[in-house]
Amino acid sequence: MTAPRPAPDGAIASEPAPAARLERVEELQARIRGMQATRLDTRAVPTHPALASVLPGGALREGAVVQVEGSITLLMAALAGPSRSGRWVAVSGIPEFGVEAAARFGIDLERLVLVPDPGGQWLTVAAALADVIPVVAVRPAGRLAPAEASRFAARLRQRGALLLVDGDWPGSDARLELERSDWTGLERGHGHLAEREVVVRVTGRGEVGRGSRRRLRLPAGDLGFAAIDEAAAPSAIRAVEPVGDHEAAIAPERGEADGPTAASAPDVVHRPEFAARAS
Amino acid sequence: MSAGVRTVVLWCPDWPVLAACREHGIDPALPVALTEKGLVHSCSPAARRDGVTRGLRLREAQYRSTALAVLEYDAALDHRAFEPVVRGIEAIVPGVQVLRPGTLAMRARGPVRYYGGEDAAAWALLEAAAGLGVAGARVGIADGPFAAEQAARAAGTGRSVGAARATTGDPADPAPGRSPGAVLAVPPGDSAAFLAPLPVSLVADARTTTLLHRLGVRTLGEFAALPDDDVRRRFGAAGAFAHDRAAGRERSRVAPRTPPPDFEVEQHFEPPLERVDQLAFAFRVRAEEFIERMRAVRLVCTGIRVELDDERGGHSSRSWLHPQWFTPADVVDRVRWQLQGSGTADAGLEAAIVRLRIVPERVDSTGNHEEGLWGGGPDERVHHGLTRVQSMLGHEGVVTAAIGGGRMLADRQVLVPWGDRAPERAAAGAPWPGSLPALAPASVFRERLPVALVDAEAAPVAVDARGAISAPPASLAVGGGRAAPVRAWAGPWPVVERWWDADRARRVHRFQVVDHDGCAWLLVRDGEGWWAEARYD
Numbered sequence: 001m002t003a004p005r006p007a008p009d010g011a012i013a014s015e016p017a018p019a020a021r022l023e024r025v026e027e028l029q030a031r032i033r034g035m036q037a038t039r040l041d042t043r044a045v046p047t048h049p050a051l052a053s054v055l056p057g058g059a060l061r062e063g064a065v066v067q068v069e070g071s072i073t074l075l076m077a078a079l080a081g082p083s084r085s086g087r088w089v090a091v092s093g094i095p096e097f098g099v100e101a102a103a104r105f106g107i108d109l110e111r112l113v114l115v116p117d118p119g120g121q122w123l124t125v126a127a128a129l130a131d132v133i134p135v136v137a138v139r140p141a142g143r144l145a146p147a148e149a150s151r152f153a154a155r156l157r158q159r160g161a162l163l164l165v166d167g168d169w170p171g172s173d174a175r176l177e178l179e180r181s182d183w184t185g186l187e188r189g190h191g192h193l194a195e196r197e198v199v200v201r202v203t204g205r206g207e208v209g210r211g212s213r214r215r216l217r218l219p220a221g222d223l224g225f226a227a228i229d230e231a232a233a234p235s236a237i238r239a240v241e242p243v244g245d246h247e248a249a250i251a252p253e254r255g256e257a258d259g260p261t262a263a264s265a266p267d268v269v270h271r272p273e274f275a276a277r278a279s
Numbered sequence: 280m281s282a283g284v285r286t287v288v289l290w291c292p293d294w295p296v297l298a299a300c301r302e303h304g305i306d307p308a309l310p311v312a313l314t315e316k317g318l319v320h321s322c323s324p325a326a327r328r329d330g331v332t333r334g335l336r337l338r339e340a341q342y343r344s345t346a347l348a349v350l351e352y353d354a355a356l357d358h359r360a361f362e363p364v365v366r367g368i369e370a371i372v373p374g375v376q377v378l379r380p381g382t383l384a385m386r387a388r389g390p391v392r393y394y395g396g397e398d399a400a401a402w403a404l405l406e407a408a409a410g411l412g413v414a415g416a417r418v419g420i421a422d423g424p425f426a427a428e429q430a431a432r433a434a435g436t437g438r439s440v441g442a443a444r445a446t447t448g449d450p451a452d453p454a455p456g457r458s459p460g461a462v463l464a465v466p467p468g469d470s471a472a473f474l475a476p477l478p479v480s481l482v483a484d485a486r487t488t489t490l491l492h493r494l495g496v497r498t499l500g501e502f503a504a505l506p507d508d509d510v511r512r513r514f515g516a517a518g519a520f521a522h523d524r525a526a527g528r529e530r531s532r533v534a535p536r537t538p539p540p541d542f543e544v545e546q547h548f549e550p551p552l553e554r555v556d557q558l559a560f561a562f563r564v565r566a567e568e569f570i571e572r573m574r575a576v577r578l579v580c581t582g583i584r585v586e587l588d589d590e591r592g593g594h595s596s597r598s599w600l601h602p603q604w605f606t607p608a609d610v611v612d613r614v615r616w617q618l619q620g621s622g623t624a625d626a627g628l629e630a631a632i633v634r635l636r637i638v639p640e641r642v643d644s645t646g647n648h649e650e651g652l653w654g655g656g657p658d659e660r661v662h663h664g665l666t667r668v669q670s671m672l673g674h675e676g677v678v679t680a681a682i683g684g685g686r687m688l689a690d691r692q693v694l695v696p697w698g699d700r701a702p703e704r705a706a707a708g709a710p711w712p713g714s715l716p717a718l719a720p721a722s723v724f725r726e727r728l729p730v731a732l733v734d735a736e737a738a739p740v741a742v743d744a745r746g747a748i749s750a751p752p753a754s755l756a757v758g759g760g761r762a763a764p765v766r767a768w769a770g771p772w773p774v775v776e777r778w779w780d781a782d783r784a785r786r787v788h789r790f791q792v793v794d795h796d797g798c799a800w801l802l803v804r805d806g807e808g809w810w811a812e813a814r815y816d
Binding site for chain 2: 076097109125180181183189223
């Protein structure tokens with residue numbers, strides 16, 4: 001797999017910059033590797049279409065450990081797909097898990113089990129849950145030794161359960177995190193939160209080498225989740241991206257808190273105001 | 280017209296009060312009243328002396344008797360507490376009908392022949408009742424259950440009507456404790472005369488009573504004197520039935536109950552047990568026996584009540600439901616949970632346990648709980664797994680969620696322990712003016728986090744009485760963390776609840792704030808300061 005052949009459709013669309021082509025090739029390679037599962041019979045768990053576009057292989061897999069960090073909404077998006085297809089889901093160690101939001105985002109409360117405070121027994125509880133419930137989300141209450149983690153992973157594979165982790169997990173299969181989020185609908189003094197655009201960054205073992213990013217509406221205005229088509233009309237994030245290079249696009253955004261820059265002009269509507277106020 | 284069947288009625292005065300006092304450990308000699316829907320349902324003799332009567336409003340009752348202890352009337356408790364009395368009476372006289380908790384009827388023929396006379400039978404019943412802890416019971420004997428019950432109520436009031444004779448017991452053997460006039464026997468055929476002076480409201484409902492009063496009929500005697508056919512034509516079947524009762528020729532008979540099989544188990548511990556695990560171990564055999572006995576008659580138990588007595592006289596009673604049916608291990612688990620709460624299994628108890636009793640509250644035929652031909656469904660596996668987690672963490676450790684009504688987010692999520700039924704709550708679908716827009720926050724903090732919201736001059740943002748903010752917020756620090764500039768905000772959205780109730784009143788202002796990292800917060804301003812209620816993350 002060292003010499004990537006250019007994908008056939010990549011050859012046709014030869015206009016974009018070389019960096020964009022390279023990225024496209026990487027993405028295709030990731031998809032190929034995702035389809036060539038490293039293990040035998042790892043079956044896909046029904047995944048929300050918005051999240052499927054993010055994940056390597058296009059779906060969550062049974063027996064996998066996926067870290068979902070820093071966003072309960074993202075975790076709910078991962079739980080919504082299996083729940084909607086009739087599976088039980090369990091959430092352990094996340095006492096602030098918002099039940100109403102979960103219901104609105106499509107998680108069936110009839111098949112949702114919460115263990116708000118497993119305390120020191122969190123690993124035992126997670127194992128007991130994973131024995132019977134196909135999708136389990138946990139927040140580790142302490143550090144986990146790699147040996148324990150691999151024993152746990154073997155158990156998950158045997159049971160065909162999917163583990164979502166809000167926190168650290170040695171040797172997880174993939175890791176999803178929010179890189180930035182932009183709310184719309186709320187202004188300075190009026191409006192209310194309506195929807196937000198996020199950039200989800202996926203890193204992981206093997207299948208996704210350097211990490212890929214994907215823009216999602218999480219949640220969209222209709223309380224659903226949706227992937228944002230990259231080719232769609234210019235949005236807040238798209239507008240400030242130098243064409244093609246994602247790494248370069250994100251870095252200045254993050255550094256922006258230190259000092260207002262002129263580049264953020266077409267960004268979120270209220271930001272120039274803030275810049276004026278802070279200076 | 281034949282007279283009614285000779286009947287004995289045993290009446291325990293103020294039974295609901297007695298049962299409630301026993302359950303709550305109150306001395307029944309004190310003024311006690313039970314209320315139902317804000318009205319006095321029944322009261323103790325002491326309360327009655329103070330002027331409390333049935334149907335009085337609670338406030339009026341408390342005004343008349345200032346030391347009144349008020350309890351909620353619980354019909355289930357009434358029946359439950361009466362059950363041992365029924366069993367005790369059935370042990371000496373078979374074929375007993377429970378007219379209502381506190382009142383028993385039985386045919387007179389058997390006991391009269393066995394004990395050799397109506398008085399002897401009556402005193403045997405009273406002695407049995409006294410042995411069961413019911414003091415001051417009364418017995419009435421007359422033709423038909425209705426007349427016998429009225430005789431029992433008349434006994435002891437010193438009212439001697441017509442030819443009725445109140446006995447003072449066998450004069451040859453004046454046993455101690457035989458209160459005079461506890462038995463009133465109306466001679467056969469004299470029931471109509473005995474009933475004649477009683478008010479007509481005893482047999483007719485409120486509407487008919489009013490009508491009869493307007494017609495000038497005030498007593499049962501006057502009602503009974505009306506021609507049979509006219510009463511039937513004017514008042515229908517119910518009127519005819521009441522007419523028969525008033526005339527002392529009641530046709531209804533005693534319908535003796537079939538004693539239900541006895542499944543409850545009770546275990547006394549001597550010496551008392553001080554640890555939960557000891558108790559669980561000691562009880563395991565009885566728990567198996569409890570379930571096995573029910574299984575033998577093809578029943579499963581879906582609800583039990585666990586009663587515990589400790590050596591300091593404490594009493595704890597709680598009902599437990601099961602989503603499927605109880606196995607012996609489940610029963611032992613419930614006992615443990617009731618004792619330890621959320622503590623661990625080897626924790627010591629506050630007081631050693633001397634008695635444990637398990638009563639089945641809901642039983643069902645096994646036919647309704649039969650496993651499918653290919654074993655139970657996946658939900659059954661889930662249930663077993665969750666029960667395991669529950670036995671690790673305690674009953675409250677595993678919860679399911681539902682959405683309830685309310686304005687604050689914490690009110691809207693209802694967490695129910697696995698296996699319990701969701702409580703009846705206000706409807707989530709109601710409009711709830713003042714609640715949040717459709718987008719719900721993903722993180723709802725169980726305990727609100729303190730936050731600092733300051734304006735451009737670093738002064739805390741305040742909301743005045745008219746709901747106006749002092750200055751636009753400029754910077755937000757959550758939980759004592761680093762202050763971050765505010766990107767966007769909206770508010771205040773006032774929530775004013777239950778202003779009529781000083782303890783539960785709530786008056787807060789809500790804000791939505793997006794900080795500079797793009798994280799959105801739902802903030803609450805109350806009298807004490809700023810809090811983060813939830814986070815949109």
